[in-house]
Amino acid sequence: QVQLVESGGKLVQAGDSLRLSCVASGLPFSKYAMGWFRQAPGKEREFVAAIIWSGSSANYVDSVKGRFTVSRDNAENTVYLQLTNLKLEDTAVYYCAAETVPYGSTWWRGDTYGSWGRGTQVTVSS
Secondary structure (H helix, E strand, O other), X not given: OOEEEEEOOOEEEOOOOEEEEEEEEOOOHHHOXXXXXXXXXXXXXXXXXXXXXXXXXXXXXXXXXXXXXXXXXXXXXXXXXXEOOOOHHHOEEEEEEEEOXXXXXXXXXXOOEEXXXXXXXXXXXX
């Protein structure tokens, strides 16, 4: 059974930085692309970033490009999301997810992910 556990979310001020972590178990981690998603109050969950199984390529939603960086450590079964220059609109619950198939060809799209974690709250204040 796949288990994903996010951590690192907290209350920060606009302009601050934060690093989120997600530890995975129950799957051959190095074979799966991993994604980060977020859900703000009253809004639908949206794709934020994804990283290919090898870590050699990543994709981001336009609103976070240049501010967020996704990375992974396959030896530690962990995927990270570095958030910098945080804005009020980044306030959300952040989730990580594993792609539904190993070595998926559409990992970058953000619409083929399942096995969600429970999320970690990021709150940005002014």
